[in-house]
Amino acid sequence: MNNLPRAILIIACVAFAGQASAQSSYKEMMKDMSFNFYDVCETADAYFETHDNGKGSGWKGYQRWKAENESKYYPSGDRMIVDPYFVTKTYSQFVNENGSVAKGGGRSFENGWRDLGPFNVDNITSHYSPGIGRVECFWVNPTNDQHIYMGSRSGGFWRTTTGGSSWVNTTDSLVASGVNTLAVYPTNSDSILINVRNGGNSTTHGIYRSIDGGLTWTETNFNPTNLPWGGLGSNAQILYIKYHPTIPDLVFIGSNR
Numbered sequence: 001m002n003n004l005p006r007a008i009l010i011i012a013c014v015a016f017a018g019q020a021s022a023q024s025s026y027k028e029m030m031k032d033m034s035f036n037f038y039d040v041c042e043t044a045d046a047y048f049e050t051h052d053n054g055k056g057s058g059w060k061g062y063q064r065w066k067a068e069n070e071s072k073y074y075p076s077g078d079r080m081i082v083d084p085y086f087v088t089k090t091y092s093q094f095v096n097e098n099g100s101v102a103k104g105g106g107r108s109f110e111n112g113w114r115d116l117g118p119f120n121v122d123n124i125t126s127h128y129s130p131g132i133g134r135v136e137c138f139w140v141n142p143t144n145d146q147h148i149y150m151g152s153r154s155g156g157f158w159r160t161t162t163g164g165s166s167w168v169n170t171t172d173s174l175v176a177s178g179v180n181t182l183a184v185y186p187t188n189s190d191s192i193l194i195n196v197r198n199g200g201n202s203t204t205h206g207i208y209r210s211i212d213g214g215l216t217w218t219e220t221n222f223n224p225t226n227l228p229w230g231g232l233g234s235n236a237q238i239l240y241i242k243y244h245p246t247i248p249d250l251v252f253i254g255s256n257r
Helices: 004-031 037-049 059-073 086-097
Strands: 135-140 148-152 156-160 178-184 192-197 204-210 238-243 251-255
Touching: 004 037, 004 059, 037 059, 156 178, 192 238, 204 238
Parallel strands: 135 178, 178 238
Antiparallel strands: 135 148, 148 156, 148 178, 178 192, 192 204, 238 251
């Protein structure tokens, strides 16, 4: 009987070591480019079939890695044929071919591209988390290129009527600060739909509509309150909003539900 606690401890240690080994296995495979992309996914999926995928489990990191890389290695899964530093090298080549690139607002490149901002991230929003975050969507008026709408992960909705010389944020007063997708009515550029979501976990707070070019917003009926679990859900994400180009008032919405 005295050996029972020791036996239990040994079994527990072996089980923990096995779990840690399985987790490190797929993570090490992710780092090693010699492993086929789909073999890594198979190993990771098998691990999470028997392990928790909650906060801190590594599940979210794996899903991000999978989403970011699948298009690069499709259909063979061979990760040795793609240069992981392709973007960095291409940008460096671009800078070298276009001369020095000065930092700051309104910087220009010799091939015609110009950085439009917004700039001065400490001052461009009154939200508790200053700055615009990553740009996730934008729309340029096809009949007036001075008129641009933009949505950012943590900075909300921005509009400019000066081609990017100045920007105005109009969503600081809404329930959340993230805007990841927007749709503009095909025949009326003042009518806009946006998804308002948490900047951190991307949970949606519903679709909002503006009929004055993004100056003011009203919550639509497509929201978690009207669409409970089984519909939109309280932890759902809206990924895309699209108007049909020729059928008035027909809207397509893509979500993770």
